Amino acid sequence: MKNKLSQKMIPLRLKLSGIFIMASILIFVVNVMLMLGINNMSVKMDRVYRDNLALNELSGALDDVQNNMTEYLFTKTTDSLEDYYKSAQNYKDLYQTLNGKVTGDKYDMMERNIRNMSEQYLILTDNAIEAKRKRNVEEYSMEYDKATEIRNFIDTYINSLNNERFKNNSIFFSMLIADFRVFEIVSMIVMFIALVGSAIFVIAFTSSVTKPVNNLAVAADEVAKGNFEIETLPISSNDELGVVTGAFNKMVVSIRQYIEQIKNNMENERRLKENELKMETSLKDAQLKYLQAQINPHFLFNTLNAGAQLAMMEDAEKTYNYIQNTAAFFRYNVREGNTTVTLDDEINLIDHYIYILNVRFSGDIKYEKNIETKTKNVPMPSMVLQPIVENSINHGIKEMEGKGKIILHVYEKDDDVYVSIKDNGSGMTQEMIDKVLSEKLKEEEKPAPAGAHGIGMDNVIKRIRLFTEREDSINILSEGEDMGTEVIIRLKKSETVNV
Amino acid sequence: MKKRFSVKNVILVYSIITFFVAAISFAVSFYFSRAVNLGSEEGDEHYDKYYVMITSEKDSDFWQSIYKGAYETGKENGIYVELLGDNLTKIYSDTELMNIAINSKPDGIIVYANESKDMTSLINTAASKGIPVVTVYGDCANSSRCSFVGVDGFKLGKEYGKRIVNIINDGSAWDPEDKDAHDHLDVAVLVDSFSDNNNQMLVWSGIQNAIETDNNTEVKINLELKYINNSSPFTIEESVRDIVKNSDLADVIICLNGTNTNYVYQTMIDLNMAGRSVVFGYDDNESILRGILRNNIHFTMSADTYKMGSDCVMALKEYSESGYTSQFVLADVTTIDSSNILKYISESGEVLHEE
Structure with missing residues (x-):
C-alpha cells in the first residue's frame, strides 16, 4: 500500500490521451518516413530528365543568340540588337549553371567544356556585333565565322551530352522504377506492421484501463446483491481507477465491520433487556408474595411503632426491643424502589x-x-x-x-x-x-411446611x-x-x- | 495476468514497436540512398587540373595504350586527362578537336600533331592563350609546343635497315622454294599518303642510311615507297590489298604503323600468300604478336606506349610548374621477333586469344 502511494499518480485523462498521442505518433512516424521516401523518389524522378530539359533549353538559347546576331549583322536594327543582348544574357545565365570544376565524371567535363566554349563564343559574338557597329565588314565576317564554328562545336557538345545523359538516365530511370516497386511493397509491409503494432498497443493500453473498471463493476454488483464477503480487488493502476478501487475495498471492509458491530450491540442490548426483565419479574414476584403475606405492612409498621412507644412508657424494655426489631424488619420490606x-x-x-x-x-x-x-x-x-x-x-x-x-x-x-x-x-x-x-x-417436591x-x-x-x-x-x-x-x-x- | 497490462509493460511494447518501425525505416532509407548514389559515382572525385588528349586515331590499341598511361599518371597527380571527342556524336578531325580544346580552356593539351600549317597555327594559338601543348608520337617542330614525346624515327629506320641486311646474310630474305640466283632484293616501305607527319620520312631516311652503311653484300637492295591511301579508314584496306595482290610483290614489306601491319598480315593470310614476302611490322597488338608466333611476321618494333602517355602528362606538369621542360622525350623501343616473343608476352602480360 505504501509502495502504491509512493508511486506517482497518473491521471486517467493523461493515460487516455497518452494512448491516443502515442498511437498517433507511431502512425505519424511511419507516414513521415513513407512521405520522405516518396519525396526522395519523386525528387530523383524529377532529376532524371531535368538535365535533358536544361540542355534543351540551353540549346534553344544558343540558337537564339546565333539567330539574333545573324539578324543584326544582316539588318542592323535596334530591335535585333536588343534581342541579341537579351538572348546573350539569357544564354549566359543558363550556361553559368553548368559545372565549372574538374571532376572525374566525363559528363561534368563536357559541361565544363560547354561552359568555357560558351564564354568564348559570347566574346566572339560581341566582337562581331561591335565590328558591325563600326561597319568593319571584314572583321565582323571573320568574327562571325569563328563564332559560328564554335557554336557548331557547342551544339555538338550539347547534343552529345544530351544523348549520353539520356542513355544514362534511361538506365537510371528503369532502376528507379524497379526501386519504386520495391518501395511500394516495403511501404505496405511497414504500414501493416505499424497498424498491427498500434492495434496491439491500443488494446493493451485500453485493457489496462478497462480491466479494473470491469472488476469494479462485477464487485459492485455483488455488493449490491448483498454479498459483502467478496475478495478485495487488486489495485493494478495508479490512476483514478486505482483510487476508486482502493476506496471501494475500504468501503466494503468498513461496511462489514459496521454490520458486525451492530449485530453485537443488538445482542448485548437484547441480553441486558432480558436480564432487566427477569430481575423485575422476580422482584415483582417476591414483592407480590410479601404483599400477599403482609396485608398492609405500613399499617402493621405504624401499629408496631405505637406498640414500641407504649412499651417504653411502661418501662417494658424487652417488649420495646422486640417491637423495634419487628418494626425494623418490616420497614426493610416496605422500602420502595431499591432492588x-x-x-x-x-x-x-x-x-x-x-x-x-x-x-x-x-x-x-x-x-x-x-x-x-x-x-x-x-x-x-x-x-x-x-x-x-x-x-x-x-x-x-x-x-x-x-x-x-x-x-x-x-x-x-x-x-x-x-x-x-x-x-x-x-x-x-x-x-x-x-x-x-x-x-x-x-412445586410438590419443595419440602415447605404447610402454610x-x-x-x-x-x-x-x-x-x-x-x-x-x-x-x-x-x-x-x-x-x-x-x-x-x-x-x-x-x-x-x-x-x-x-x- | 494483472501485471501484464501495467504502464511499464505497455511502454515496453510501444518502445519495441517504435524500434521495429525505426529499424525498417532506416533499412529502407539506406537501401534507397544507395540507389541515388549509383547515378553519380565518379562525380565526387576532385581534380586540380584538366588535360585533353587529341588524336585522330583514338580507337586504336596504340593510342588507347598511350591514353591509359596518361590517364593513370594524371589521376595519381590530381589531373584529369580526357581523350577529347570520345563522347561526341560527330567525328571531328584533329584540327577541329584542337579548336574545341583551345576554346574549352583546359590546363594542357596533348596532341598527335603533324607539321601542317593549320596544326602549327593552332598550337601557337593555344600557347598564346597560356595553354601548354605537348605533341606525342607526331611532332610539330616549328610550333611553340613545349615538348615532344615520341619515338626516334631515324633510329627506327636504322633498325629496319639493319634487319634487311641481316636477312640477306642468313638467306631468309627469299622464298625457300625460289632457287634462282639472287642478286637483288625488293623492299617496299608502306607510308601513308595523307600525312603531314614527317616521322615516316625520318624512318625512310633511317632505312636508307642503314642500307648504305651496313650492306656489305653483293645483293642490290631496291628500296621503294608505297603509298597507302588513308584519306578515310575504309581506303586503307583497299590500298593494302592492291599492293599485296600485285604480282610484282616485293620481297620485304615494311609497315610503319600497327594498322598497316595488321592489314598486310591479314590480307596475305586471306589471299593464301603467307610466306611470300617477309613482313616487318610496327606495334605490338594481339594480332601482330600472333603473326610473329606463326612466323608470318618477321619482327615488329614497339614503343612503350604506356610510358609515352605518362611522359606527356609529366612533361605538361613540369612545364606548368616550372615553365620549362625537355624539348624531346624519346620512348624506349622494343624489338620483338620469334626469339623473344614468349618472354615479351609473359613480361608485358599480354593475353593472346585463340582465333
Whole structure:
C-alpha cells in the first residue's frame, strides 16, 4: 500500500490521451518516413530528365543568340540588337549553371567544356556585333565565322551530352522504377506492421484501463446483491481507477465491520433487556408474595411503632426491643424502589429476623456472626439472605429444640466477598442440592411446611445469578442427612457504594 | 495476468514497436540512398587540373595504350586527362578537336600533331592563350609546343635497315622454294599518303642510311615507297590489298604503323600468300604478336606506349610548374621477333586469344 502511494499518480485523462498521442505518433512516424521516401523518389524522378530539359533549353538559347546576331549583322536594327543582348544574357545565365570544376565524371567535363566554349563564343559574338557597329565588314565576317564554328562545336557538345545523359538516365530511370516497386511493397509491409503494432498497443493500453473498471463493476454488483464477503480487488493502476478501487475495498471492509458491530450491540442490548426483565419479574414476584403475606405492612409498621412507644412508657424494655426489631424488619420490606442493597443491609435484616425468631421460639436458635471484611461496599439484590436463613430454620433446625445453630460468615477471597450461611440442621442429599441449584425443583417436591409463605430458594438463586451474571455465584454444600447445610454466596466488591 | 497490462509493460511494447518501425525505416532509407548514389559515382572525385588528349586515331590499341598511361599518371597527380571527342556524336578531325580544346580552356593539351600549317597555327594559338601543348608520337617542330614525346624515327629506320641486311646474310630474305640466283632484293616501305607527319620520312631516311652503311653484300637492295591511301579508314584496306595482290610483290614489306601491319598480315593470310614476302611490322597488338608466333611476321618494333602517355602528362606538369621542360622525350623501343616473343608476352602480360 505504501509502495502504491509512493508511486506517482497518473491521471486517467493523461493515460487516455497518452494512448491516443502515442498511437498517433507511431502512425505519424511511419507516414513521415513513407512521405520522405516518396519525396526522395519523386525528387530523383524529377532529376532524371531535368538535365535533358536544361540542355534543351540551353540549346534553344544558343540558337537564339546565333539567330539574333545573324539578324543584326544582316539588318542592323535596334530591335535585333536588343534581342541579341537579351538572348546573350539569357544564354549566359543558363550556361553559368553548368559545372565549372574538374571532376572525374566525363559528363561534368563536357559541361565544363560547354561552359568555357560558351564564354568564348559570347566574346566572339560581341566582337562581331561591335565590328558591325563600326561597319568593319571584314572583321565582323571573320568574327562571325569563328563564332559560328564554335557554336557548331557547342551544339555538338550539347547534343552529345544530351544523348549520353539520356542513355544514362534511361538506365537510371528503369532502376528507379524497379526501386519504386520495391518501395511500394516495403511501404505496405511497414504500414501493416505499424497498424498491427498500434492495434496491439491500443488494446493493451485500453485493457489496462478497462480491466479494473470491469472488476469494479462485477464487485459492485455483488455488493449490491448483498454479498459483502467478496475478495478485495487488486489495485493494478495508479490512476483514478486505482483510487476508486482502493476506496471501494475500504468501503466494503468498513461496511462489514459496521454490520458486525451492530449485530453485537443488538445482542448485548437484547441480553441486558432480558436480564432487566427477569430481575423485575422476580422482584415483582417476591414483592407480590410479601404483599400477599403482609396485608398492609405500613399499617402493621405504624401499629408496631405505637406498640414500641407504649412499651417504653411502661418501662417494658424487652417488649420495646422486640417491637423495634419487628418494626425494623418490616420497614426493610416496605422500602420502595431499591432492588439493590448492600450486604450490610442484608446482614442487619438477618439480625432483626433472628431476634424476632428467638423471641418467638424463646431463644432456641443460636446465631453466630463472623464478619471479616467491610460489608458496606458490597452490592447485592435485596431479600436474598433472609429467605436463606428462613429456609435454614424451617428445614434445618426448627425441630432441634434449642440445639440449632446458624453461623453467618463473611470473608474475602481472591478479591471476591463470600457470604456463608451455615446451619447444623437436617442437611440435604446431593441429588436435592443439584435439583435446587439447577432450579428444577418441582412445586410438590419443595419440602415447605404447610402454610409457608416465604420467598422460595429458586427465586433467590435466580436473582443472585442474574445479578452477578454468573452461574457459580451461589453454592450449596451438605455432607448428607443430619449433617447441616451451608449456603455460600459469592459477591463482587464495588468501588463506590451506590445505595 | 494483472501485471501484464501495467504502464511499464505497455511502454515496453510501444518502445519495441517504435524500434521495429525505426529499424525498417532506416533499412529502407539506406537501401534507397544507395540507389541515388549509383547515378553519380565518379562525380565526387576532385581534380586540380584538366588535360585533353587529341588524336585522330583514338580507337586504336596504340593510342588507347598511350591514353591509359596518361590517364593513370594524371589521376595519381590530381589531373584529369580526357581523350577529347570520345563522347561526341560527330567525328571531328584533329584540327577541329584542337579548336574545341583551345576554346574549352583546359590546363594542357596533348596532341598527335603533324607539321601542317593549320596544326602549327593552332598550337601557337593555344600557347598564346597560356595553354601548354605537348605533341606525342607526331611532332610539330616549328610550333611553340613545349615538348615532344615520341619515338626516334631515324633510329627506327636504322633498325629496319639493319634487319634487311641481316636477312640477306642468313638467306631468309627469299622464298625457300625460289632457287634462282639472287642478286637483288625488293623492299617496299608502306607510308601513308595523307600525312603531314614527317616521322615516316625520318624512318625512310633511317632505312636508307642503314642500307648504305651496313650492306656489305653483293645483293642490290631496291628500296621503294608505297603509298597507302588513308584519306578515310575504309581506303586503307583497299590500298593494302592492291599492293599485296600485285604480282610484282616485293620481297620485304615494311609497315610503319600497327594498322598497316595488321592489314598486310591479314590480307596475305586471306589471299593464301603467307610466306611470300617477309613482313616487318610496327606495334605490338594481339594480332601482330600472333603473326610473329606463326612466323608470318618477321619482327615488329614497339614503343612503350604506356610510358609515352605518362611522359606527356609529366612533361605538361613540369612545364606548368616550372615553365620549362625537355624539348624531346624519346620512348624506349622494343624489338620483338620469334626469339623473344614468349618472354615479351609473359613480361608485358599480354593475353593472346585463340582465333
